[in-house]
Amino acid sequence: MTLRRQLLIAISIIFAVVFFGLQTLSVLSTKDFLKQQLASHAQDAATSLSKSLEDALSKQDLVLAEIQISSMFDRGYFQKIMVISPRGETLISKEMPVAIENVPSLFSHALPLDTPPGEALISSGWRQLGKLVVVSQPTFAYQYLWASFKNAMWWMISMYLISIVLTILLLRLILNPLLQIENAALEIRNKRFTRIEVLPSARELRRVVTAMNAMSGKISEILDAEVAKAEDYRKQAYTDKVTGLDNRQGFDLRFNHLLDEKNFSEAVIFVLEIDGLKEFNNARGYRSGDAVLATITRQVEESFGSHISISGRIGGAAFAFVLLEKDLGWVQTSLLELSSSLQDYFQLNDIHKLMSFCIGGSEFTPDKIRPEIFTKADMAIETARQSAAREPVLFKTSDTTVVEGSGAWRSLIVDALAENRWALFVQSVVSLADGKLFQHEIFSRLVDKDGKYVPAGKFMPMALRHQLMEDIDKAVISATLDMLAAAGNKYKEVAINISVQSIANPQFIEWLTDKLKHAREFGRMLSFELSEMGCARDIDVTSDFVNVLRQHHVKFGIDHFGLDSHSLEVLREVPPDYIKLDGGLVKGILDNPVAHDHLRSIIRLAASLEIPVIAQNVESQELKMQLFEDSVNYGQGYFLGEPEKA
Incomplete structure (x- = not known):
């Protein structure tokens, strides 16, 4: 009361x-x-x-x-x-x-x-x-x-x-600071350290508010220092100092993660290469060369802005940019405008006599592999370099193959949804200290008409393209709840990956809320995971989704954590119940000391927020021991346990 x-x-x-x-x-x-x-x-x-x-x-x-x-x-x-x-x-x-x-x-x-x-x-x-x-x-x-x-x-x-009305008004005036104190305490419990801006007139309450603000401010300062340190390590490991873009290693990690996750239906990569950078540096000095590179980067960002999903300096004079779900005609028009503005800049600053540039790119789909994508982009660059006008060249995928493949995949997915042909596999997440089970992660497989399993990596891109992810997520969640009802006490906790496309739909949230209401006994056994990229894409939608989960005592985890430049901000804005470090980031710590420092800074920040850390892709004893020494709580990978049929 x-x-x-x-x-x-x-x-x-x-x-x-x-x-x-x-x-x-x-x-x-x-x-x-x-x-x-x-x-x-x-x-x-x-x-x-x-x-x-x-x-x-x-x-x-x-x-x-x-x-x-x-x-x-x-x-x-x-x-x-x-x-x-x-x-x-x-x-x-x-x-x-x-x-x-x-x-x-x-x-x-x-x-x-x-x-x-x-x-x-x-x-x-x-x-x-x-x-x-x-x-x-x-x-x-x-x-x-x-x-x-x-x-x-x-x-x-x-x-x-009259006395009751006056008392209510007086209590509202007196107790409003208490409400703010309560909200501040709840925010601290949720690992958000906010300040109470309005000081109450009552001396006792003023002292409490001042003490809470001091405590919150101190903790916030410590966390800010940890965030700054972690961000500094990330920049050292994965950021180019001249342009502020990802360096080659950072770009590769994020691009490989994109191809592994396949959470897109269409994408475009374009590469901008500069010819004559070495001669320009020799003639005018490295500072002038760095200034040109920084200006080129700024003009690309001004042309495409938030439409760029991944960007990096992949070589001394080469830049790569990835756009997701963008119309090829719009990209071509924007590249022409970018090329024109860069040419004006080169002419105006008398750079064109020593340096030139060319832009080439390619459209690609999730079924493509990295060498094939970059080979096509390199071919486009060479085509642009050989042309007299040096206009950007943008290759597109084979329209016939894509359309036929798209239609076949859509039919396969729709039939599987109609006939409920889905199989669930589970992989253990265990403690690195004693091997005790922490949770099982759910992996879904589509079962085709021949009874063969189709991995999510193959059908997920087409599901995204045809806006079927919501139906797939519903099918997987329903199948998981049925599995828990039939399994008794076999599973301690299960984690389900969910799509941003689904949680952005209010109708899906309404369906999920109703589902969780009727499955209250399983609420504390469930965890829903969003990818770090999905969280960073729309923090407000993520926050609303997490609030729904909290109301039903369901946990929330961030998957593939540590690659995005906004990852630490996401950790502060939407504190999860645990994070799963990206597998590529984990595998790189044995050979890259700077990447190892970055991972350690993430672990320290998570520890200060009391957020458990799970390492993915633990594939060797050496890696397991190193992660244990770094105070990683849990691990997941083939070395610790292969996926099994649920």
């Missing part, structure tokens, strides 16, 4: 106690007062009337006496008036039953109002003629008592409502 609700309940209880206490005191005191008034009223009436009855009773004229009594009784203020003879006989009696109007019977029964009688002796000289008894009517007293009770009740209720 929130503090706000507890305070409001406490105030309500206090008001209720005060209300019933005041009402009880008020009603009882008013009741005593009215009782005295009724007694006084009856006695006054008896004394007054007894004088009037002396003559009538002395003459034994009961008719006259009754007329005198009626004239007073008919006013309605009396319940009973009676005359009793000295012998105790009732001579005259007038009585009106008690009729309490406009007063609830429950109220009158709960507060019985006794009306004491007023008595007076009727005498003539020394002779006693009788006794007069007068009882006042309590109706008006009850009505007055009820009206007094209602007025006090409504006044108290009004004061209560």
Whole structure:
């Protein structure tokens, strides 16, 4: 229960106690007062009337006496008036039953109002003629008592409502800093170290906020230092110092990862080569040559901007750029504009006499291998170099082959979805310290009509092209939940790779939410993984997806971590439950000290955020021992366990 609700309940209880206490005191005191008034009223009436009855009773004229009594009784203020003879006989009696109007019977029964009688002796000289008894009517007293009770009740209720409203406003003012403190604490728990900007006016809360800001700021400074150190190692290992692009090793890692993952349907690579760079450096100096390279890089980035997925300086005078899912006609037009702007720059700065450039590229699909792609790009560059105009040359894939292959793959995938022809394989992720199981990663295989398994790397590109990834992810998730239901306690935790194409679709998120609601018993056994490239592509979509997973106690992991220049930013923005280091990055640490330093910096940062690290592609005892020495928590690879049929 929130503090706000507890305070409001406490105030309500206090008001209720005060209300019933005041009402009880008020009603009882008013009741005593009215009782005295009724007694006084009856006695006054008896004394007054007894004088009037002396003559009538002395003459034994009961008719006259009754007329005198009626004239007073008919006013309605009396319940009973009676005359009793000295012998105790009732001579005259007038009585009106008690009729309490406009007063609830429950109220009158709960507060019985006794009306004491007023008595007076009727005498003539020394002779006693009788006794007069007068009882006042309590109706008006009850009505007055009820009206007094209602007025006090409504006044108290009004004061209560006003007090509650004022209390809510005051609590909102006072407790708002507490809400910010709570949010800041939750952010710290989620490994985001934010500051509380508004300091509360209350001294105690101000001290708490100041202390939390100091703690958050200190931790954030430490993490920023770790991030900066890790980024510095990454740049040393994989970044070209002159242009800021990836160097050859960094480009190769990311390009190979792209071809391995096949999370695209079409891509274009273009290479920009500079002729005469050595002569230019000899004539004008290396600083001038570096300035030209930096300017060329800047103009390429201005022409293509965020459309470039991978970029790198792959040689002293060669640059390569990869664009995903871009129209070939648009790329050709943009390359012509880039070529024109570079020619103007060369002419304006008198560079063209010593240096020239050529641009060539090729469209490729996921089924192509690296040598084939670069061979075609090199051919395009040579074609451009040999042409008189030196315009960019861009080769495209064979249209016939692509269309036929695309249609066949689409039919295969659609049929598999319709007939639910999917097979699940699992590979163990184990502790490098003691070999204990951490999780199983799910690998899906399409089963063709002949019963043969088709690896994801073959059908995934065409699934992306035909927008079928959402349906495939649904099929794999459903099959995994069925597997867990049938397996009992066989699996501790399973990890499922999921596509960014799926999580960007609100309908898929709605489907997944409903699926997780109906499979709550498996929520803590599930982990969903997104590739680092997918996370970096749209952090907001990733963050929303992770929030959905957190609501159902499902874990989130980042796959192929450590290659993207924004990877450390992703780690801070969307803290995962674990990260899986890219296999290419892991395999390179034995031969590349700088790459090894980069990996160690990632491990240190993950440790400071309490994020477990899993190394992929652990294929030897030597690599396993090195990773263990580097404090990597878990490993995955053929050396530790091959994929098995689920």
